[in-house]
Amino acid sequence: MRGGVRVLAVGAVLLALATLSFGLSRLPLGAWAVPAALGIALCKAVLIAFFFMHLAERPGGPRLVIGTAGVFVGILVGLVLAEAAARAWPTLPPGPFPVSRLPGTERSGPPRAAPPWLPLP
């Protein structure tokens, strides 16, 4: 039954962290809101991986596999954001052309329909 008690303890921490995440979202954290929310989510993910997904019992291969996946995610998100942050503003979507066809801004009438699908020549 010791395992069951541990599951319940980890579960209580998970529910507390979710409540904390919701509570923090009601506070004016400004630029820290996203890092704080993602940090709490990461804590929850590590707890679930180690105690619910049995990583605590399985050193070696499984930890290497999921750790490598985590590093790859970091490389993907990090390099994409680094490149996008270094772009000049006019090259970012929607680009140098004026924003057009947004609902409620320059037209009235029924909601805009999707453009007809055309097969490629």
Next chain:
Amino acid sequence: MRHEASPRPVEPRALHFGDEASRQDAAHLGMWIFLATEVLLFSVLFTAYALYRLTYPGVFQQAPAHMDVFLGTLNTFVLVVSSILVALAVDAIRNGRDFAAAALLALSVLLGIAFLFIKAAEYTKHVHDGALPGAWYAYEAFALPGANLYFTLYWVMTGVHAVHVLVGVGVLVTLALRTLAGEFGARFHTPVELGGMYWHLVDVVWLFLWPLLYLT
């Protein structure tokens, strides 16, 4: 913690799969490799979110005001509780309480179905608002450049996640039925552990979707 070798009906075909512990090691490693590919699938969606959030920071910050934060948060607690129940089910089956394990799995199935119903209620509201993905976006109350990108990402990310919840519910139903049929017990329960890991991964993905789409 290794589990004792079991006389379950598996003929060892090679020396390195000779005992149950080696088979469990191989099964868990294989499951983690599969879960790593799932992580990479979702990380592409999170990367797209990060790129467009960087491009339209103000719009993405305003977007939660147009979401049903109560239902999103309720779904978080539903999934976390279902994860706890699955972990308790694995603990029960390890201790030979197979009926308790099946009951706990059945309860998590109910919570998974509840998650899908709550998600469907949210989707209905978005469809009613006209907050549809891509070129179908027609939500007058949130008509800013980038708002349609937020909702496109919302539909794709939560949609792909909902498909995973649906698959996970199917996995848990199968496991509950097989547990009731007496296929798993204290000595052999690897499929329950692996199916549970899939369900926990679905939970972990939602734990990242929830703050990004509903809270910040």
